[in-house]
Amino acid sequence: MSVTAAQGFEAAGVASGLKSTGKKDLAVVVNRGPLKVGAAVFTSNRAKANPIIWSQQAIADGVVEAVVLNSGGANCFTGSFGFQTTHQTAEKAAELLEVSPGDVLVCSTGLIGTGDEVFRGKVLDGTAAAIAELSAEGGAAASLAIMTTDSKPKRAVVTDSGWTIGGMAKGAGMLAPGLATMLVVITTDAVLDSAEADAALRRATGVSFDRLDSDGCMSTNDQVTLMVSGASGVRPDPDAFAQALTAVCADLARQLQGDAEGASHDITIEVTHAASEADAVEVGRSVARNNLFKAAIFGNDPNWGRVLAAIGTTAAAFDPYDVDVWMNGVRVCTAGGPDAPREAVDLTPRATHLIIDLRVGEATATILTNDLTHDYVHENSAYSS
Amino acid sequence: MSVTAAQGFEAAGVASGLKSTGKKDLAVVVNRGPLKVGAAVFTSNRAKANPIIWSQQAIADGVVEAVVLNSGGANCFTGSFGFQTTHQTAEKAAELLEVSPGDVLVCSTGLIGTGDEVFRGKVLDGTAAAIAELSAEGGAAASLAIMTTDSKPKRAVVTDSGWTIGGMAKGAGMLAPGLATMLVVITTDAVLDSAEADAALRRATGVSFDRLDSDGCMSTNDQVTLMVSGASGVRPDPDAFAQALTAVCADLARQLQGDAEGASHDITIEVTHAASEADAVEVGRSVARNNLFKAAIFGNDPNWGRVLAAIGTTAAAFDPYDVDVWMNGVRVCTAGGPDAPREAVDLTPRATHLIIDLRVGEATATILTNDLTHDYVHENSAYSS
Structure with a gap:
């Protein structure tokens, strides 16, 4: 389900101690290819968390091998130490996955201004633990590990003629502006190049997540990532793909709205x-x-x-x-x-x-x-x- | 006190049945001169209540004889019937005060979309009742009659070399934007022409009420009116007057903040x-x-x-x-x-x-x-x- 519904993806979600409750708090999603195409959109807040600053650079070449996501700490306004934590997270994942650190995106959510040595240690250990547990059935666990105040995980899958799009989301937020940090990872086994992936993602988020405005507050950490494995071998009609991707995004956006913090309507x-x-x-x-x-x-x-x-x-x-x-x-x-x-x-x-x-x-x-x-x-x- | 602290003003506040509690709900403030100078600033909301539409026209010549203010109904989005209610209120006051209707400002506060025959009858009868009770000691009663969710009246007075500025306010709001409708009437017996009054009022509100932002919501009915009687016979130094007027506005703004709906900080x-x-x-x-x-x-x-x-x-x-x-x-x-x-x-x-x-x-x-x-x-x- 969710990010492992499409062929070519593995995921895992583990408890690394970041959440005081002991619940899962670290997720990894890996693209096993054959394509390693990625696209992402980010918060438009000028106050950007370290993972945003890192991931905006890493996505520039349109190649993404993996995404590491943690709850239990936003790693925002944590200084150069915090940026090094993000950097080391990408390096740790890259080393274990035998890929380039520059092809690993990082997402974090939680309280701003926290991210000390203890936080770093848990994130790095959790990254290793999650990678050790990667599987093609790991989507459900991953969707649990990114939850913060969410009362339930958010997942969506659409299957078309030979290809599949699956996604997970957390938070009750949006891109610009947003609240409570929205993190979304969407995977597909359709065949797309990076320009096509980017265009489809911007089209889909523009009329879904971008129009979810729970409380007018914009997060420092919002990120939506699309990973393309091409494992189906099917090149979709661009409009059909964009429509299916929009349907997945709209479905997840409705789930976020339905679970917004404290809402009754x-x-x-x-x-x-x-x-x-x-x-x-x-x-x-x-x-x-x-x-x-x-x-x-x-x-x-x-x-x-x-x-x-x-x-x-x-x-x-x-x-x-x-x-x-x-x-x-x-x-x-x-x-x-x-x-x-x-x-x-x-x-x-x-x-x-x-x-x-x-x-x-x-x-x-x-x-x-x-x-x-x-x-x-x-x-x-x-x-x- | 408040609007009757300065020489040349009379005021009254009565209960006309607009408030279900039976409390005072209609105030009149009258300028007995010798000057009849006025200035006013209004909400910048494009959705303007009928009293705002009326008062913006009435203030154009810089002459104000009286202000009629009611709580218990905003008379906003009440159609042409509602505008006629405002017009008839000004006419009723003008007839009883033997002045021109175009020199009577009207302010309303309360729920939007209400303003039927019953509302109109109470406002017109209340206007007559308040005018019958006008006195140079009526400022306190007037400040009670304009309250809605306010827990206490807001009043301020500054006296300088021979002249006085006094004011009253209601609401926990601001001009642009504002909440819960802010209505303010300020009087002075200093000698000013209408251009001077307007300039001083804009300078004072720009750094006081305009910087009070309780909840980001802008009312359809906000209005701040300055009435100048000149009864002291003293022409103040323009800067000294502007400073004193700013002090009165800042004092009232702090009182509004301190009584904002439900606030604890x-x-x-x-x-x-x-x-x-x-x-x-x-x-x-x-x-x-x-x-x-x-x-x-x-x-x-x-x-x-x-x-x-x-x-x-x-x-x-x-x-x-x-x-x-x-x-x-x-x-x-x-x-x-x-x-x-x-x-x-x-x-x-x-x-x-x-x-x-x-x-x-x-x-x-x-x-x-x-x-x-x-x-x-x-x-x-x-x-x-």
Whole structure:
């Protein structure tokens, strides 16, 4: 399953002591080829963790042999010692796998600012232990080892005519911006070159992970990696591959949304009839980041006034007095004025569907977010303690 | 006190039935002259409430005779009926005060999307009742009538050589953006023309209310009005007046911060050594809007990693790996790496002082915000119910 569903991949997940609970905390995913193609997208935060700085260099040639991922520490703002830890992690894996260190990506997640000698020792030992356990059935274990506040692992697989895409994810976040660090590894045995892999990955993440905005916060460690083994021997139609990859990414994004820290509602914000897709995204994101709206949804309150107050802060083309708003199938606002009474809206289901009809154009975008809850505050205030 | 501290002003606050609690909910402040100079600043939200649309027109000539303010309903997105309510409110006040309706400003605060016949009747009757009770001792009652979720009224007075500035405020918000609608009325008996009043007000609000960012949400109804009677007969030194007005605004802004919905910490974010004041404001605001940081402060957790993750999303000039962070007097991050241990920081006091030293220039700015708490979520999820 997950990253070992496609042919040509092995994975493992082990407990190296990074998590105080003793649960699995270190994963390795290895591409056995014949192709060793890779592509990756990273957080756009200027405050980048050491693994991001390393992996951005390592991916430049489009070749990836392996990815090492740890939970239990973000290795971010840990100085040159922290960067050396990442470097040594790649070197350790490369030595044991007999590949070049520059073809090993590293991902970390956990608390920022921690990464001492003890942390380094556990990561290096864990890397060796995981490599010793690599197997074509290791995908499930790997998906467990990257979890932090996740309540369950996230996995997705799509199979098309002769080739397969599989992936795993952790976190309840996104790329830009994101929260709680999103780490994703996707593998495929389709035959692609690095330019094709990169293009397909950017296309797929642009309309999936990039539109998941749980709490407006951008992580220092977000990374999505695609590894291509070509082991199926099948060269897919580019559009078919991109669609399948988008389906895997969208599936994983929905799983991340459904397990976001402390959330009690999964909110789908559909912006319609915008002048441009960029406008639609801007409008949707403004609502996804509005604490007052998100707290209202937590309270099952169809407070559409907060929707209009949120979108009024954007530069998108629309007339605030000519906007319609629907909540869970009920039109609560027509042309900027009250329509159906609040009592007509049932917000008790976890799935919440908001439509904002800007009535100016033909573009559409959907943003996924969550409500703002007591549990969100609790989980994020108690995070480091 | 408050708006009746300066000579030439009368005020009143009455209960008109808009608040289900039966508390005062309608205030009127009248300028008895001899000057009838006014200036005002408004929310920059494109989704503007009817009173904002009305008052922006009414202030254009720089003449203000009176301000009518109601809590218990924002009269926003209430259609043409709602605009007529605002218009009729100004006309009612003008008729009773024997002035021009175009010299009466209107402010409203409360739930968006409500403003029916019953609301209108209460506002009009309340306006008449308040005008019947106008007195030079009415400032305290007026400051009570504009409260919504405020736990106490906010008032400030500064007296200089012969002239006085007094003000009242409600809400825990700001101008752009703001939350929970901030309404402020400031009066003075100093002698100023409308251009001087406008310039002083913009200078004062730009470094006080505009830098209060409790939760990143911008209200549809925020308004700050300055009324000038000239009754002291004293023409102040422009700089002395601007400083005194800034002091009154800063005092009221601190009171708003100290009473923000559900907050348990008042966080002062001081950004130093920025390349420009705009950079300093952008950096400070990015932290003020970061839910993860704000939840950490609620939990008394000096999580400086979240500070760096927040400022990394800005375009301000600095090197993330050359930034120092201080919390309550303890340097927790030096040059983007860990410094003093977390245990050295005491975050139990309500007053929280964060310094972000960008180490690139000479500009400084201070942003005021609050933490993200269980009570914030509770108050804003239960708001309309």
